[in-house]
Amino acid sequence: MREILFYKTESGKCPVENFLNSLNAKQAQKVAWVMQVVEELDKVPTTYLKKLTNIDDIWEIRVQIGSNIFRFLGFFEKGNFIVLTNGFQKKTQKTPKSEILLSEQRKQDYQARNRL
Numbered sequence: 001m002r003e004i005l006f007y008k009t010e011s012g013k014c015p016v017e018n019f020l021n022s023l024n025a026k027q028a029q030k031v032a033w034v035m036q037v038v039e040e041l042d043k044v045p046t047t048y049l050k051k052l053t054n055i056d057d058i059w060e061i062r063v064q065i066g067s068n069i070f071r072f073l074g075f076f077e078k079g080n081f082i083v084l085t086n087g088f089q090k091k092t093q094k095t096p097k098s099e100i101l102l103s104e105q106r107k108q109d110y111q112a113r114n115r116l
Contacts, residue, residue: 001039001040001080002038002039002080002081002082003039003080003081003082004035004038004039004074004081004082004084005077005081005082005083005084006083006084007074007083007084007085007086007106007110009109010109010113015085015086015087015106016072016084016085016086016087019086019087019088020087023070026065027065027068027070030063030065031063031070031072034048034061034062034063035061038061038082047062048061048062048063049061049062050062052073052095052100055100055104056104057075057076057107058073058074058075058100058103058104058107059073059074059075059076059082060072060073060074060095061074061082061084068089069089069090069091070087070088070089070090071087071088071090071095071099072084072086072087073085073086073087073095073099073100073102073103074103074107075103075107077110077111077114083107083110085102085103085106085107085110086099086102086103086106
């Protein structure tokens with residue numbers, strides 16, 4: 001089983017939570033369902049969880065509601081934890097480079113602040 005965590009900035013802000021709060025009730029319900037699938041299934045279909053190609057250790061949780069496509073980027077930490085760094089509505093075929101860079105920066109920040 002996996003556990004999904006949300007990245008928090010040094011000041012305590014949670015970008016993924018802020019994005020989730022911008023969704024309507026139906027969208028938020030579907031996102032919660034997909035995240036539950038990712039946490040509970042041993043083998044998650046790539047429809048819902050997929051590693052980004054040619055990107056080092058960044059994964060995406062994929063949610064589609066009608067014509068709306070949402071993505072949550074993150075990384076695996078200490079085995080079964082997935083730390084989600086950002087969420088966005090996908091409007092093009094390719095994942096925006098700016099979102100990937102943001103996820104990589106937040107991953108570095110998270111790891112630097114959480115080293116024991």
